[in-house]
Amino acid sequence: MAASLSDHPHHHDHAHSDVPSDPALRTRTLESLLTEKGLVDPAAIDAWVEAYEKKIGPRRGAEVVARAWVDPAFKARLLSDATSAIETFGFLGREAQHIVVVENTPAIHNLIVCTLCSCYPWGLLGLPPRWYKAAPYRARSVIDPRGVLAEFGLALGEEVEVRVWDSTAEIRYLVLPERPAGTDDFSEAELAALVTRDAMIGVAKVEAPKEPNA
Amino acid sequence: MSQHDHAHEDSAAIAHHHDIHSELPSDPALRVKALESLLTEKGLVDPATVDAWVETYESRIGPRNGAKVVAKAWVDPDYKRRLLSDATKAIGELDMLGNQGQHMVALVNTPEIHNLVVCTLCSCYPLPVLGLPPVWYKSAPYRSRAVLDPRGVLKEFGLELPEHVKIRVWDSTAEVRYLVVPERPAGTERLSEEQLAALVTRDSMIGVAKVKA
Amino acid sequence: MNGVHDMGGMHGHGPIAPEQDEPLWHAPWEARMFGMRRGGTFPPGFNIDRWRHVRELIPPYLYLVRSYYDHWYMSYVAALLHSGMATREEIKSGHAAPGTAKRNDAMRPDQVWKTQKTGGVFARAIETPPLFAIGQRVRARNINPTGHTRVPRYVRGKVGVVQLHHGGHVLPDSNAHLQGEAPEHLYTVAFSMRELWGPEASPRDEALADLWESYLEPA
């Protein structure tokens, strides 16, 4: 499988210099070129942007989490075969084909990262936040997860096992956070509203509500 | 605080000061000029001392020193034996020890073994015998690949070694400094020690080249 | 510290492209910076191990694009700021704050040659005998300190054979953080390329590194 060297673009000598350094100009230049050549339809770009600005985001993952909190049978399916369990929600697809859900418990805290690039469950959480794709998080979450969690204001006891999941393949991970105390009489929708994106990446816990039904 | 925690605090404190660079001009000539004037005003440097250091490495210390050691080893078997058993003492005989070259090891190339010197972590180099290192020696391409693909690196210097030759890459991770003693080229039997020294190039004493007759 | 400086074994840094007949300095400022580093006054107790560590802490993107003597500029500035010997305004303006007393203990030109001849001796006598012998198989320990260390990542956890023993040497991991010289026995250990890079590496070649006793464990 050794890659033939011939197909290596030698990035040092090709067009770094003659593309616009301003990224906004560089984007406009490429969009106008591809539109002229019929390689892209600007209206399709608008649709893509709108999908991730308005429709595909963490509320999807929160729905799955809330369902698992209230429906033990669903939770069991979710933990054994998340992909088929989530099928009925209609969330699978781009960057969300093979899902594994990992459950936080008082004894185990899960943390998701992609040290090699930016792999993230788009279909369930939308596009990743900048810090998730940036070097500090990618570099340190596998070697000092507790230090990284401390920077998010989350301190875990020594008795807790931290499990870091490095998304090196097409498997996309979602953390099932612990259900906060004081939410026994919450509806599924009210529970979903408590679930934050960060809790589903593993850099936060789901906070109990200040007062019930507040 | 354990030694480890202290190191962590210390590093974080130092790193913080590197963020000044976003507020400084990008042109290093301006920054270095400003630094020299500041240090001079504070009495932290004497410009004449700066001149003296520059002059030392421009005219008094350079690869000709190492070439003398190599040539002597070629013509004087007993010196070669002393060089191999204790290079620090043998090089000291020629008064060529000094800063960044106090703890020396000589690496003799043979038809079966080819030695190559690198510093993957920074730019460690035997200054007293070779002078200041070339830019490529201090740069990422060489530092990263010399230990991983020495044969590929040597090809980029135009040197292809036969398969049977064993390459030893020496990574200068401490204060030990390495000097490669290249093979003496054929057809130089009649040359004097001085003439031999003139053939010896800096690159051959790093290990990225052979000495040509 | 697993910084961007620890680049042994990396791909992606492009061709070596050695420069023919390269001048000693590519610009006059490089010579001045060289002379300032070697002749300038540094904070009390400052040493070469600390100098290397200050350089390792240069932000990675700057480390990768700035030239060598610019690294020296950035390192000297950081050392001056960290020790309070200079302020950010002074570094930016290039002038001492008004009323600053001028020191008179800077190295003089006539001390240069002697300094060059005698400086940089790191061998230290140690009472304890060496733990390892020439020819012994040792493993570089899998340590990942966040502070300064001289065991590159590519050898950690790898097994090699002790080639040379250099006696006691100042330990950079301690000296760089002003925790004392803590000298230890220093060895040169040879690792086969296959041990370092796997079965597809050359069967014959090897890489050697100088490693302190605390970096090593019997294999």
Added chain:
Amino acid sequence: MNSIHDMGGMHGLGAVRAEPNEPPFHEKWEGRAGGIVEVMTFPENFPGDRFRYLRETLRPDLYLTQSYYEQWLYVAEQILLEAGMISAEELRDGRAGPSAAKRNDAMRADAVWGFLHDRAHTGRKLAEGPRFAIGQRVRARNMQPDGHTRLPRYARGKTGIVTRHHGGHVLPDAHAHWQGPAPQHLYTVRFTARELWGEAANPRDRVNLDLWESYLEPA
């Protein structure tokens, strides 16, 4: 490829800066760039793994400084240049060359939602069964391909336990270099933090990676 992208375990890259209620796109062009690269017409049978590989060939300093979507632009430009679908001159001028024929098969707006929920994926049925079993001790091979791989350096040579089997999946190491999908069994392997980083690491913590069969050998 051991380039700067493989940063697991590195120090010196700064603190994590999380931005509260961060928008998906910080500037309008980021949305446009993301959209272009997602809905543009790719070369015939373009292997998705090649997208990740081409990003790894970005010059290290640019990789560390350019924003995420600007790096996507770089990759899209490389893909289209490589396939001859655009020329360097066209890219420079932002205008189609005189002879360029206009295609009419670009993804349309009404197809985007379906595209984002399409279920084509990298799973593949394999004739022979998995070589490793759940609970088996395996070692990640010490390999250094200079092409694309998904085995990070920090895990190579380390021993872990197979905890999950995902069936057959397209192999990025081959796919990214036009050598076909070459599917292999994919496993999740769990490593203790101490196996990866030494005894200073937390005794309880674990790191899990998804690794292809050819990355692994029995331990």
